[in-house]
Amino acid sequence: MTSAERVGSSILTAAIPAAMLICFFVLPFSIMVxxxxxxxxxxxxxxxxxxxxxxxxxxxxxxxxxLATSLLLAAGASVVSxxxxxxxxxxxxxxxxxxxxxxxxxVLAVLSLSEVIIGFAxxxxxxxxxxxxxxxxFAGLVDAPRSYTPGLAALMLGLCYLGLPYAVLVIYPAxxxxxxxxxxxxxxxxxxxxxxxxxxxxxxxxxxxxGAxxxxxVFSLGAYLLPQLLGRPQHxxxxxxxxxxxxxxxxxxxxxxxxxxxxxxSLLLVGVSMLLGRQRS
Amino acid sequence: xxxxxxxxxxxxRRTFLVATTAALSAPAVLRxxxxxxxxxxxxxxFQDSFDSYIYPDxxxxxxxxxxxxxxxxxxxxxxxxxxxARAGQAPADVSMMAQTPRLKGQKSELxxxxxxxxxxxxxxxxxxxxxxxxxxxxxGVGAVSWYITLVTNTDSHPEAPTSWKALWDPANKDSLGLxxxxxxxxxxxxxxxxxxxxxxILDTEEGIQQVMDKLAEVKPNVRLWYRDEGQFQQALExxxxxxxxxxxxxxxxxxxDGKPVRSTFPEEGGIxxxxxxxxxxxxxxxxxxxxxxxxxxxPDIQSKLSRFVGTAPVIxxxxxxxxxxxxxxxxxxIPPILPRYDIYDxxxxxxxxxxxxxxxx
Numbered sequence: 001m002t003s004a005e006r007v008g009s010s011i012l013t014a015a016i017p018a019a020m021l022i023c024f025f026v027l028p029f030s031i032m033v034x035x036x037x038x039x040x041x042x043x044x045x046x047x048x049x050x051x052x053x054x055x056x057x058x059x060x061x062x063x064x065x066x067l068a069t070s071l072l073l074a075a076g077a078s079v080v081s082x083x084x085x086x087x088x089x090x091x092x093x094x095x096x097x098x099x100x101x102x103x104x105x106x107v108l109a110v111l112s113l114s115e116v117i118i119g120f121a122x123x124x125x126x127x128x129x130x131x132x133x134x135x136x137x138f139a140g141l142v143d144a145p146r147s148y149t150p151g152l153a154a155l156m157l158g159l160c161y162l163g164l165p166y167a168v169l170v171i172y173p174a175x176x177x178x179x180x181x182x183x184x185x186x187x188x189x190x191x192x193x194x195x196x197x198x199x200x201x202x203x204x205x206x207x208x209x210x211g212a213x214x215x216x217x218v219f220s221l222g223a224y225l226l227p228q229l230l231g232r233p234q235h236x237x238x239x240x241x242x243x244x245x246x247x248x249x250x251x252x253x254x255x256x257x258x259x260x261x262x263x264x265x266s267l268l269l270v271g272v273s274m275l276l277g278r279q280r281s
Numbered sequence: 282x283x284x285x286x287x288x289x290x291x292x293x294r295r296t297f298l299v300a301t302t303a304a305l306s307a308p309a310v311l312r313x314x315x316x317x318x319x320x321x322x323x324x325x326x327f328q329d330s331f332d333s334y335i336y337p338d339x340x341x342x343x344x345x346x347x348x349x350x351x352x353x354x355x356x357x358x359x360x361x362x363x364x365x366a367r368a369g370q371a372p373a374d375v376s377m378m379a380q381t382p383r384l385k386g387q388k389s390e391l392x393x394x395x396x397x398x399x400x401x402x403x404x405x406x407x408x409x410x411x412x413x414x415x416x417x418x419x420x421g422v423g424a425v426s427w428y429i430t431l432v433t434n435t436d437s438h439p440e441a442p443t444s445w446k447a448l449w450d451p452a453n454k455d456s457l458g459l460x461x462x463x464x465x466x467x468x469x470x471x472x473x474x475x476x477x478x479x480x481x482i483l484d485t486e487e488g489i490q491q492v493m494d495k496l497a498e499v500k501p502n503v504r505l506w507y508r509d510e511g512q513f514q515q516a517l518e519x520x521x522x523x524x525x526x527x528x529x530x531x532x533x534x535x536x537x538d539g540k541p542v543r544s545t546f547p548e549e550g551g552i553x554x555x556x557x558x559x560x561x562x563x564x565x566x567x568x569x570x571x572x573x574x575x576x577x578x579x580p581d582i583q584s585k586l587s588r589f590v591g592t593a594p595v596i597x598x599x600x601x602x603x604x605x606x607x608x609x610x611x612x613x614x615i616p617p618i619l620p621r622y623d624i625y626d627x628x629x630x631x632x633x634x635x636x637x638x639x640x641x642x
Contacts, residue, residue, distance in 0.1 A: 042629050045360055062638050123512075129519040147521065150505065233461075233506055233641040241637070248462055249633050250356045 036256035054257035070237040077159035078216035085167030093176045110165045119229035155231040163216040174208035210277045317348045318569045321373035324351025330590040366563040374564040377556045380622040392420040393560040402578035405596040423595035426555035428529040435541040437523035445475045445547045458513040458525030461506035463636035467552045467620045472496045530591040546613040553617035587611045
């Protein structure tokens with residue numbers, strides 16, 4: 001290969017991802033930003049213009065609380081998912097290789113289920129007529145079966161069920177690569193198993209934990225089906241309201257403005273937390 | 282009703298995608314047609330039913346063959362018709378339109394003026410199903426209609442409720458399923474008719490606010506504000522959510538299947554939603570379109586629709602040959618609550634904002 005050919009092929013290898021990025025990210029996002037400034041025409045569609053009214057409409061106590069709900073739900077789901085996934089992954093790496101693979105396949109199989117199926121399955125499982133309340137009543141733990149959905153607990157359960165495999169996916173490889181000699185050394189110096197775990201394993205995987213938190217947080221932010229299936233209207237996330245505007249109200253400019261703001265705020269939060277993580281390490 | 286018009290009112294991401302794809306692929310089909318009338322109905326159940334029961338007989342009776350067009354749901358079809366008409370094209374000559382987009386089209390004079398004298402069967406149709414421009418020219422005629430009523434689980438409610446007031450009854454705490462959108466639940470009209478003597482109060486923003494305040498009292502009773510009918514129907518059948526608003530004919534079909542559900546026309550009336558025939562002004566086949574609309578307003582065609590498609594007739598009952606049982610399966614003699622589509626057109630964003638704050642606030 002001549003040097004000219006080499007330069008040519010390296011340009012080509014760089015050009016393909018760049019083209020993909022432009023086609024599937026930059027262009028659609030630019031269109032969305034442009035539409036967010038267009039003028040909504042009630043009773044019709046929208047007209048090209050440059051107006052700020054779509055953003056102004058968002059700046060209200062109502063949408064402020066919707067935004068806060070979305071962020072808190074996602075943060076809650078990510079903390080709970082990671083809190084469950086971390087000890088789970090730690091126990092998993094103590095297993096023999098074969099057992100690890102089997103359990104991993106089982107956990108990751110959740111990823112193949114659609115959000116619709118997960119939502120409907122949980123709403124049946126938590127219902128009064130067909131749900132776990134009947135098992136509890138049968139075991140004599142409660143007087144009569146009751147329904148546990150819709151509500152905040154049901155919604156969190158659904159979000160964590162979706163978020164858990166992602167958290168495991170991030171945490172497991174890091175823990176399995178961790179040198180077992182380090183916690184062993186702590187044990188030999190007299191630390192209890194828990195102390196050894198908290199004093200060596202956890203601090204060493206701090207970056208992994210924050211990575212998992214961010215991944216599940218971002219993933220949960222987009223939830224729009226589970227809040228409708230398992231939550232009450234006050235738990236409807238911004239994504240639900242964006243869908244309502246875009247599809248049911250034909251108000252694409254407002255939907256686009258909400259989406260742009262939502263994206264900006266999420267990016268800002270993720271950026272800040274990554275910055276904090278870097279400073280600490 | 283069945284699946285299709287539910288989806289036009291309440292659109293999931295999947296139906297939206299299917300509909301959009303159908304819409305995008307439609308123009309290719311259109312160019313091929315010469316000398317036939319293109320009739321658009323909501324894709325899916327309606328289109329299939331019309332293909333089977335209506336178009337073949339129409340062709341036999343009039344010699345006009347129909348090319349059936351599946352419309353996307355929501356307002357996408359209106360947008361396409363508008364854009365095509367500006368270019369002098371008509372993706373369909375006659376379209377079945379939901380009322381709010383039909384009104385929007387009327388405002389922009391998208392619909393052709395129809396000649397009443399060539400459609401004698403229009404006299405079968407009550408005034409609220411003959412739509413006119415301000416100058417009196419006909420620009421649309423009722424096509425199909427369906428009722429949304431008060432439904433209950435018969436195990437949980439051995440006695441059928443008699444009034445929409447049951448929604449406000451504290452005894453029904455946390456046990457109702459209601460439609461989640463202001464534009465498809467028509468609960469403002471229900472509240473206005475039940476508590477304020479009619480829907481005239483919805484003429485002003487102050488009036489609407491009063492009605493919304495009354496409707497807010499229902500909130501503690503609502504367990505589920507649904508966008509997806511399947512979710513509510515399942516919950517109603519199991520008794521998980523024993524009461525709510527739902528489609529009369531679908532509930533009847535479920536009851537006939539042995540499910541413990543019933544649909545009741547409250548004394549204030551069921552909600553009568555509908556679709557209407559509208560002809561694009563870009564259509565080159567106005568005469569054939571009028572023959573079609575006239576044909577559809579015949580009593581025996583309306584009876585056939587009630588029997589085979591499950592829609593309520595858009596003509597007076599006495600004209601049809603429907604038995605009590607057949608009529609009861611799709612409609613009722615109690616005067617209906619007619620949705621105020623005009624306010625959804627005039628105040629759409631304001632109403633939507635107030636409504637969202639009402640239920641999610």
